[in-house]
Amino acid sequence: MTDSTDLLDIDSLLSTEELALRDRVRTFVDTEIKPHIARWYDTAYFPLEIVPQMAGLGLLGMHLEGYGCPGRSAVEYGLAALELEAGDSGLRTFVSVQGSLAMSAIHKHGSEEQKNEWLPRMAAGTAIGCFGLTEPTAGSDPGNMLTYARRDGDDWVINGSKRWIGLASVAQVAVIWAMTDDGVRGFVVPTDTPGFKATPIVQKLSMRASIQCDVELTDVRLPGSAMLPKAKGLRGPFECLNEARYGIIWGAMGAARDSYEAALGYARGRLQFDKPLAGYQLTQEKLVNMALEINKGTLLALQIGRLKDAGRLQKHQISVGKLNNCREAIAICREARTILGGNGITLDYSPLRHANNLESVRTYEGTDEVHLLILGQHITGIPAFR
Incomplete structure (x- = not known):
């Protein structure tokens, strides 16, 4: 924090490495986000062009270990989030959806094949992910989700709707949560799969420099290996x-x-x-x-x-x-x-x-x-x- 804000010398509680990372992210925000954010917000524009720079700073999947992820501490990730949101919530939200939601789901619950396929690309910013949990009628109560995945031989077929899904229209991969005969399960869904459709929500009064979407899943067919093997239920x-x-x-x-x-x-x-x-x-x-x-x-x-x-x-x-x-x-x-x-x-x-x-x-x-x-x-x- 600057001297006018840090009344308690909170900086003294941070290590040299933590302060250095904080300062790098702050400089990035001051030079690459703040000069443009009013225009981006006014025109409802999400700047995909700065994603490679975010990846270069180690901001994507920042707290995750292995698979090309930066492996930084929770405090370092927090400091980066603070500086990013000083620029704009929408830009911090991108890092959150990418790393804390989509990448974390694969890292925590995925197979080795899923991790190796997606995490290195997502950490490098060459693949963007989204996380499909919320539905038009199931926000705070996701246990009542209507999206359903049924078995069809060795495949899964998913039908349903999701709402307020960050980045879905620009993502290459979606983590979709669906009800099955065995409870709630997660699926790794490449967004070019037939039947997957993401439509940005427009005319927003908030989070204008970011992307949130309605997602429709119509007979989305996936192989059995698309299920996240370690995630069962809402946990x-x-x-x-x-x-x-x-x-x-x-x-x-x-x-x-x-x-x-x-x-x-x-x-x-x-x-x-x-x-x-x-x-x-x-x-x-x-x-x-x-x-x-x-x-x-x-x-x-x-x-x-x-x-x-x-x-x-x-x-x-x-x-x-x-x-x-x-x-x-x-x-x-x-x-x-x-x-x-x-x-x-x-x-x-x-x-x-x-x-x-x-x-x-x-x-x-x-x-x-x-x-x-x-x-x-x-x-x-x-x-x-x-």
Whole structure:
């Protein structure tokens, strides 16, 4: 974090290697994303041209070992997510869908053949993946998915629909979760398979510099070897979702930090009633409250990252981070916009763009309500989902 944000010398808790990686990603965001993001967001354009650079920085499948993957720590991945989302949630989401969802599914649950076929290409950015779990009528309750895979001799035939599937229209491979006679199973589906159709969702008010799609699967025929052999039941996709949720814990603080810095810079330079906005008590209160929550949220993310690296992270702790940091980040971005006044509704400044994006980030990989209920069950021992 910059000096104006890091009130607690959080940088001193990071190793030399962690700081170096953080700084490399920050430089990439400052030079390759921030100068263009207003145009990309305005025109709803996802910049595929920067994917090779992301791969070159080791951002794809960053936390995975072997098969050409970078094998970095959870904290290093978190720091990268924070810096990417300081650029835009859509660009951090690309790294999350590619690495934490699609690649993680194959890495955790795939056969050696599946791993060797897809992971090296995905780590190099020459193949893009997507993760098909959510359906038009099954978001927070994926156990009621309608997509179905039936056996036909040695093959599988899949029919169904998925919605809000990131990257599906530009992906070469999809991990599709479907109900079978043996419960929920995952399948590795090359997107050029007949019957696979991905249609981008347009007219979005959020995540405009990224791609989300409707996916239709019509008699998609796959060989028996397409099934992920180690994933049975909802535990398979949920393990991948927890990887994505972990990245969000860090990423949300990146959006918050960038919004705070935009508001602080504006307040220092904007004169009202003959002195800078930053010189007024009400403005300082807003800035202080923002900085406090960014420091607390970053410390929370770091603690969760250290627990993950130590192999001691528990599922409810991911919900603590996702719920808290998304909730606080969106409040920070909205408050930052108030300091910018009317100018804050333009794409000349980042806070409202970040706030709009966080409406999606707050919803996907588990809504506030889902994480509240996960934590409620942990605290009371009583599930209250139904």
